Amino acid sequence: MKRIFFVEDDLSLINGLTFAVKKQGYEIDVARTSLEAETLWINGKYDLVILDVSLPDGSGFDICQKIRQTSKVPIMFLTAADEETDIIMGLDIGADDYITKPFKLAVFLSRINALLRRSGNFSQPETELSSGGIMLQRLKGEGYKNGELLDLTGNEYKLLCLFMENPDIVLSPEQILESLWDCNGNYIDNKALTVYIRRLRLKIEDDPGEPTKIVTVRGMGYKWNTAG
Numbered sequence: 001m002k003r004i005f006f007v008e009d010d011l012s013l014i015n016g017l018t019f020a021v022k023k024q025g026y027e028i029d030v031a032r033t034s035l036e037a038e039t040l041w042i043n044g045k046y047d048l049v050i051l052d053v054s055l056p057d058g059s060g061f062d063i064c065q066k067i068r069q070t071s072k073v074p075i076m077f078l079t080a081a082d083e084e085t086d087i088i089m090g091l092d093i094g095a096d097d098y099i100t101k102p103f104k105l106a107v108f109l110s111r112i113n114a115l116l117r118r119s120g121n122f123s124q125p126e127t128e129l130s131s132g133g134i135m136l137q138r139l140k141g142e143g144y145k146n147g148e149l150l151d152l153t154g155n156e157y158k159l160l161c162l163f164m165e166n167p168d169i170v171l172s173p174e175q176i177l178e179s180l181w182d183c184n185g186n187y188i189d190n191k192a193l194t195v196y197i198r199r200l201r202l203k204i205e206d207d208p209g210e211p212t213k214i215v216t217v218r219g220m221g222y223k224w225n226t227a228g
Helices: 013-021 034-043 062-069 084-092 103-121 154-165 175-181 192-203
Strands: 002-005 028-032 048-051 076-081 097-100 126-132 135-138 142-145 212-218 221-226
Touching: 002 013, 002 034, 013 028, 013 103, 034 062, 034 175, 048 062, 048 103, 062 076, 062 084, 076 103, 084 097, 084 212, 097 103, 126 154, 126 212, 135 154, 142 192, 154 192, 154 221, 175 192, 175 221, 192 212
Parallel strands: 002 028, 002 048, 048 076, 076 097
Antiparallel strands: 126 135, 135 142, 212 221
């Protein structure tokens, strides 16, 4: 079943469109703020993203740009921002469609269906990620620093993938631990996570004592810092 990620703060619109989309046979997850959107995007796999531009704590344009750093999933803007400059910006930063409010429900659903028919070609993750001198070749399961192969354990590699797939996004320890949960049922706790991050920093940072790639955000978690 196709899954849609809907970022919108208007509750009445959320209720109406959620009902209509589910009647089409699709699953839908809703975020009402930029913060909720970041959490859902990290933890979910989606076939289509629908974004409002104006959110209580940010902009749909910023969310679109972050998604485009790691994914080719189809993105549609559904928004009251109908200025020509807004439409051009939305399409230029990677959106596949831009619908302005008010809109006809039948047309909206038709354009969703059209994008979802193409989603199989767009939702595949990039096979290669590169940032700050670190490169991941995911088909090989290998990481490189400045062209040199890194000696990474399985969990170190998974941790590095998670960070590089979510650049400049703060990941809480809980989100990271969920990703690192061992498929054999072995529990990974906060102490083990601290060890993994320290060991990974030793391998990828120029100065592990003053990390610039995996940075600690006090009281919140860690993030991959593309600014270096």
